[in-house]
Amino acid sequence: MKKKETIIEVKDIFKEYHLGGVVVKALDGVSFSVDEGDFIVIVGPSGSGKSTLMHILGTLDQPTRGDVLVDGENIKDHDDWEMAMLRRKKIGFIFQSFNLIPTLNALENVVIPTEPLPGDKEKYEDRGIELLKLVKLGDRMLHKPDELSGGQRQRVSIARALINDPEIIFADEPTGNLDSTTGKQIVELMYKLNVNENKTFVLVTHDPSLLEYATKKVFILDGKITQIEVNKNRKRIN
Amino acid sequence: MIRFAFSNLLRHKVRTFLSLAGVIIGVASLIALVSIVDGIRFDIEEAITSVQGVRVAPLNSTDPVLNYLDSKIVEKLDKIQGVKAAIPLIMQLPKTIDGKSISYGGIRFVGFGLDKITNATQSTFSGTLIAGRDLESSDKDRHVILIGETLQKEYKKSVGSKLKINDVSFKIIGVFTTGSDFTNNVIIGPIDAVREVTNYPKDRVSAVNLVLANPSQDGLVSKRVNLLYGSDVKASSMSDFSAQFGAIFDGITLLVVVLASIASIVSAVGIINTMLMSVLERFKEIGALKAVGWTNSNIMGLIVYESVFIGIIGGILGLIFGYFLSIVITFFGLTTIISFELFLGSFMGALFIGLIAGLYPAFIASKMDPIEALQTE
Numbered sequence: 001m002k003k004k005e006t007i008i009e010v011k012d013i014f015k016e017y018h019l020g021g022v023v024v025k026a027l028d029g030v031s032f033s034v035d036e037g038d039f040i041v042i043v044g045p046s047g048s049g050k051s052t053l054m055h056i057l058g059t060l061d062q063p064t065r066g067d068v069l070v071d072g073e074n075i076k077d078h079d080d081w082e083m084a085m086l087r088r089k090k091i092g093f094i095f096q097s098f099n100l101i102p103t104l105n106a107l108e109n110v111v112i113p114t115e116p117l118p119g120d121k122e123k124y125e126d127r128g129i130e131l132l133k134l135v136k137l138g139d140r141m142l143h144k145p146d147e148l149s150g151g152q153r154q155r156v157s158i159a160r161a162l163i164n165d166p167e168i169i170f171a172d173e174p175t176g177n178l179d180s181t182t183g184k185q186i187v188e189l190m191y192k193l194n195v196n197e198n199k200t201f202v203l204v205t206h207d208p209s210l211l212e213y214a215t216k217k218v219f220i221l222d223g224k225i226t227q228i229e230v231n232k233n234r235k236r237i238n
Numbered sequence: 239m240i241r242f243a244f245s246n247l248l249r250h251k252v253r254t255f256l257s258l259a260g261v262i263i264g265v266a267s268l269i270a271l272v273s274i275v276d277g278i279r280f281d282i283e284e285a286i287t288s289v290q291g292v293r294v295a296p297l298n299s300t301d302p303v304l305n306y307l308d309s310k311i312v313e314k315l316d317k318i319q320g321v322k323a324a325i326p327l328i329m330q331l332p333k334t335i336d337g338k339s340i341s342y343g344g345i346r347f348v349g350f351g352l353d354k355i356t357n358a359t360q361s362t363f364s365g366t367l368i369a370g371r372d373l374e375s376s377d378k379d380r381h382v383i384l385i386g387e388t389l390q391k392e393y394k395k396s397v398g399s400k401l402k403i404n405d406v407s408f409k410i411i412g413v414f415t416t417g418s419d420f421t422n423n424v425i426i427g428p429i430d431a432v433r434e435v436t437n438y439p440k441d442r443v444s445a446v447n448l449v450l451a452n453p454s455q456d457g458l459v460s461k462r463v464n465l466l467y468g469s470d471v472k473a474s475s476m477s478d479f480s481a482q483f484g485a486i487f488d489g490i491t492l493l494v495v496v497l498a499s500i501a502s503i504v505s506a507v508g509i510i511n512t513m514l515m516s517v518l519e520r521f522k523e524i525g526a527l528k529a530v531g532w533t534n535s536n537i538m539g540l541i542v543y544e545s546v547f548i549g550i551i552g553g554i555l556g557l558i559f560g561y562f563l564s565i566v567i568t569f570f571g572l573t574t575i576i577s578f579e580l581f582l583g584s585f586m587g588a589l590f591i592g593l594i595a596g597l598y599p600a601f602i603a604s605k606m607d608p609i610e611a612l613q614t615e
Binding site: 055058060061080081084085087088089091092093095097099101102103104108112113115116160161164 | 239242245246248249522523525526527528529530531532533534535536539608609612
């Protein structure tokens with residue numbers, strides 16, 4: 001079997017904040033990597049540093065110390081523009097509160113990351129339509145977010161995360177704003193994208209029930225990874 | 239991006255409309271004001287160029303109607319080198335016309351000395367006859383007049399009909415136009431007849447027009463007059479008048495530009511306020527756009543697009559309103575002139591304001607930390 005490529009690797013990273021003269025360590029020496037095809041679920045209570053870790057993995061933030069390598073390239077000296085380019089080419093995001101743009105319809109929201117890109121708008125639109133069909137929203141493409149249910153909105157944001165064909169997709173509490181049935185549908189949609197389309201996912205959650213979908217379980221507490229476990233009994237869905 | 243920017247403006251229609259209104263009012267009032275000033279300037283320049291040669295008036299004269307100049311000066315002026323003829327004139331306001339008293343001072347009754355001229359319109363002011371014939375030397379003892387086009391229309395007269403001025407009947411022998419409203423409501427007659435009906439003193443004249451041998455020497459001749467008789471009179475060439483009025487109007491134009499600048503600043507502040515509010519409201523959304531790969535300059539571009547839209551739309555609507563406003567103003571009897579430069583300048587100004595006003599909010603949006611933005615609830 002071919003060895004899986006490492007997409008993102010963090011080596012001994014620290015993230016410190018200064019709050020009223022007190023240094024708060026959000027991350028305290030974390031080393032960790034994401035390989036192609038992974039479905040990583042990071043679980044920890046709130047304040048454990050899991051969101052900070054996701055922001056750094058997702059190149060939205062830089063660590064105070066330590067190295068972040070994306071496709072083997074250290075991004076330490078990257079400026080805002082280079083980070084934005086990395087995100088544009090390699091990274092997709094799914095948020096707890098969806099962050100869709102209320103004035104745009106589902107399809108326009110899906111293609112919004114391509115808006116500043118040169119080239120054929122129609123090509124992006126075709127891809128957006130394809131993706132909306134993939135997330136089973138083929139019949140809701142022209143609906144505005146406020147005409148969609150929570151689960152449907154999250155599916156729009158999954159399609160948006162896929163529009164640039166990223167190497168890796170980060171999901172920050174993707175089920176946090178959804179009821180348990182809808183939440184399950186959303187995580188199963190991501191699971192299927194991982195299994196069938198070989199998309200790499202990193203989920204951050206405080207909900208341990210998502211762990212059964214993971215290929216790799218990561219537990220974080222007080223800014224430290226306490227345990228990384230390969231899931232040998234990963235749940236199977238047809 | 240353009241469509242997206244546009245759709246963002248439609249989110250808060252009232253707010254967008256209010257900042258649009260700032261631009262619209264600014265542009266429209268600028269166009270209306272400048273068109274009035276340009277219209278008046280046009281009228282006055284027409285009036286000035288319709289008077290030829292050099293005019294000699296008493297020192298410190300304010301209004302020719304109130305002038306009294308010793309008529310002996312006419313003979314003296316006639317002998318100055320370069321002067322072909324010194325034409326005495328009396329300018330008075332008619333008290334009644336066709337029995338009705340004249341309530342405003344717009345109409346002037348002017349008498350020219352006809353001894354030395356063959357045709358009044360050509361040698362004393364550059365009017366053009368549009369009907370009838372000119373005043374000639376042989377008319378000097380008759381009760382005949384030329385009237386301006388405006389008066390002809392107002393009193394519905396034609397050549398051959400009579401006009402009663404201060405209850406004395408005059409026969410209209412010609413109608414002239416100068417192309418300017420200021421000089422088109424003038425009645426011209428022989429000096430003696432005008433003197434008689436207005437009871438103007440016998441040994442006085444209002445002013446003296448100098449017909450020159452060489453019209454281009456107006457500056458030189460007026461200098462000679464001022465040198466010789468400067469203690470009693472002041473001679474002004476038409477180029478002097480033009481320069482004076484030019485300076486006055488440059489001042490008025492400057493005032494209008496200052497007013498317009500204030501209006502621009504007010505509308506710019508309105509746009510900045512609108513855009514800042516809209517940026518702060520969309521903090522989270524902008525954070526999400528950054529997360530999905532929009533660069534800082536993409537964000538900046540989006541916000542600047544939005545405010546430039548306000549400038550462009552406000553500019554276009556302002557042009558339309560300003561145009562109609564200046565048409566409405568003409569109903570009140572003022573001449574307005576809208577030049578292409580004014581149109582283009584106002585529009586470019588509005589666009590520029592949109593651009594400038596968008597920069598600061600765009601900068602704020604682009605510099606925003608995506609993580610902080612995403613965490614705001």
